[in-house]
Amino acid sequence: MARPHCAIVGLSTAASSGVTGRIPSWDLAGAAPGVYQAVAEVDDGRDLSCVAFSSISVVVLDCPPPPPQPPVCPTVSVSCPEAGKENEPVTFTANVSGGTPNITPSYNWTISAGRIISGQGTPSCHR
DSSP, X not given: OOOOOOEEEXXXXXXXXXXXXXXXXXXXXXXXXXXXXXXXXXXXXXXSSSEEEEEEEEEEOOOXXXXXXXXXXXXXXXXXXXXXXXXXXXXXXXXXXXXXXXXOOOOOOOOSSSOOOBOTTSSEEEO
């Protein structure tokens, strides 16, 4: 004897109930953290000669807040005279703009020849 054709006739959950159809969906968006259970009951829709059910537990977790955004790098330019006079100091000036607000830049000047006379740690350095 052939088995009767069975179809999903309902889905009930702790969050909602009475969803019917072959492929029910369960939207847990906005559900409070916790454990929810979905139960599917299947019957032949006629004389109940074919009845089955299954259930599954679903855990909804509390999502942590998103991580902070990384700092945005500023634009940096350095200005100086096009030419300097022999044995006279030359001033280099760093200009910093943009980037993440409320961040104080630090300045560390290095030069390839001569020595830094003053201004280490400031926006202007004299060589």
